Amino acid sequence: MAAAKIKKGDQVIVLSGKDKGKTGTVTQSMPKDGKVVVAGVNVAVRHTKPSQANPQGGLDRFEAPMHVSKVAHVTADGKPTRVRFETQDGKKVRVAVKTGDKIDG
Template sequence: MQKIRKGDRVVVLAGKDKGRTGEVIKVLPKEDQAFVSGINIVKRHQRQTQTQEAGIISKEAAIHLSNLAIADPKDGKPTRVGFVEKDGKKVRVAKRSGESIDG
């Protein structure tokens, strides 16, 4: 089971965006990477197509999962993730506050 999933609020632990928070847009489990909204923005040259015009666009690049931590639901600070079984289901729990991360 993954510790970081699409839709999670995460805090960046290392790199140029250290300390910033964002929401996970996409996770690549085989590469251990994730795309986070507003984090690790890069500029790319875009060729003109029928639907898009040419120019330099900004978009999110992948960031390694080791550089991300789940934001605690209580105070938004980075926390580690544990797993607890509730009603026969495996639920993610924040180690910092003990609160459930999954709805």
């Protein structure tokens, strides 16, 4: 597998789908599945029957994973950018393609 270009804690923007244009922070990254979970984006609803554990039942809302290709890293001015890897001072760092700014550290 290639190294993850989007990691937990990154600020991203949604590029396609029902939440297109929304921004949020990555709360979970699943590189093996190629998916990410973004706070406040792609909220799914499950109807739950009353049970002993949850006597009220009702609606269960949660952020569902989305494919990593649907999100892009956000620059300081709020625009999407791709991410590339460069070697600086003997370390592999992520760099924003649009601005050339270092993302890590």
